[in-house]
Amino acid sequence: DGGITQSPKYLFRKEGQNVTLSCEQNLNHDAMYWYRQDPGQGLRLIYYSQIVNDFQKGDIAEGYSVSREKKESFPLTVTSAQKNPTAFYLCASSPRTGPDTGELFFGEGSRLTVL
Amino acid sequence: GQQLNQSPQSMFIQEGEDVSMNCTSSSIFNTWLWYKQEPGEGPVLLIALYKAGELTSNGRLTAQFGITRKDSFLNISASIPSDVGIYFCAGQRNYGQNFVFGPGTRLSVLP
Numbered sequence: 001d002g003g004i005t006q007s008p009k010y011l012f013r014k015e016g017q018n019v020t021l022s023c024e025q026n027l028n029h030d031a032m033y034w035y036r037q038d039p040g041q042g043l044r045l046i047y048y049s050q051i052v053n054d055f056q057k058g059d060i061a062e063g064y065s066v067s068r069e070k071k072e073s074f075p076l077t078v079t080s081a082q083k084n085p086t087a088f089y090l091c092a093s094s095p096r097t098g099p100d101t102g103e104l105f106f107g108e109g110s111r112l113t114v115l
Numbered sequence: 116g117q118q119l120n121q122s123p124q125s126m127f128i129q130e131g132e133d134v135s136m137n138c139t140s141s142s143i144f145n146t147w148l149w150y151k152q153e154p155g156e157g158p159v160l161l162i163a164l165y166k167a168g169e170l171t172s173n174g175r176l177t178a179q180f181g182i183t184r185k186d187s188f189l190n191i192s193a194s195i196p197s198d199v200g201i202y203f204c205a206g207q208r209n210y211g212q213n214f215v216f217g218p219g220t221r222l223s224v225l226p
Contacts, residue, residue, distance in 0.1 A: 006157075033213075042118040042203070042216035050211075058213070090157055096211075102146050102165060104205065104214055106157040 002027045004107035006091050011112045013078075013085075021076045021110045023091030031094040032074035033104070036060060036087045043090065049074055050096075078112060086114045119206055121217035129225050134191040136220040138204030146207040147187040148214070149178050153200045161202075162189070194224050 035043040045058030049068040063082025091107040150158035164180035203219035
C-alpha cells in the first residue's frame with residue numbers, strides 16, 4: 001500500500017543527545033514536510049523540501065536539521081540545541097502534479113520525549 | 116507564521132446529533148483541507164476544497180468553501196461514537212505555498 005511511514009513511533013532521549021526521526025514515502029510525491037504538534041496549537045512547520053537535494057526552513061527550524069538525498073526519504077534530526085524538543089512530530093508529503101495536487105498527506109507521527 | 120482560528124474549541128454531543136464547526140482566517144485562501152486526528156495518530160484527510168462556494172461531501176461529512184474565501188465549514192450528520200477525535204482545517208493561499216493550520220475542534224460523542 002502507498003503511504004508515509006514514520007519511525008520510530010515513540011522515542012525517549014536524554015538531554016544533550018541528538019535524535020533522528022525517519023520519514024519514508026512511496027507515493028512518488030515531490031514535496032515533503034516536517035511539522036511539530038503541541039497540545040492546543042495548530043501544526044507548525046519545521047522544514048520542507050520541494051525537490052531532492054533542496055530544503056527550506058519553516059517557521060520553527062532552530063534546533064532541527066534535515067536532508068533530502070532521495071525523493072522517498074526526508075529524515076529530521078532533533079539536535080541538542082532544540083530547547084523544548086518534547087512533542088509529536090508529523091511528516092507529510094504532497095504531489096506537485098496529478099489528481100491529488102493541492103492535498104497534503106500525513107504519516108502516523110513520532111512522539112519524542114526528552115527525559 | 117499565521118495560524119487559522121477554529122470554533123468551537125471542543126464540543127460534546129449526543130450520538131445521532133448533527134455537528135457544525137468552522138475555520139476562519141483574516142486572509143484569503145484558495146485551498147481548504149479538513150482533517151480528522153485520533154489520539155497518537157497522524158491526521159487523515161477528509162475533504163479538500165478548491166473553489167469559493169464549493170460544497171463537497173464524504174459520507175456523512177460535508178464541507179463548504181466560504182464565499183469570502185476567508186472561511187470554511189465542516190458538518191457531520193448523525194454522529195456516531197467513532198466520530199470522536201480532533202478535526203482541524205488547513206488553508207493554502209496559493210498553489211505551491213505552505214499550508215497553515217487551525218488548532219482543531221475536539222469532538223466527543225456521548226452514547
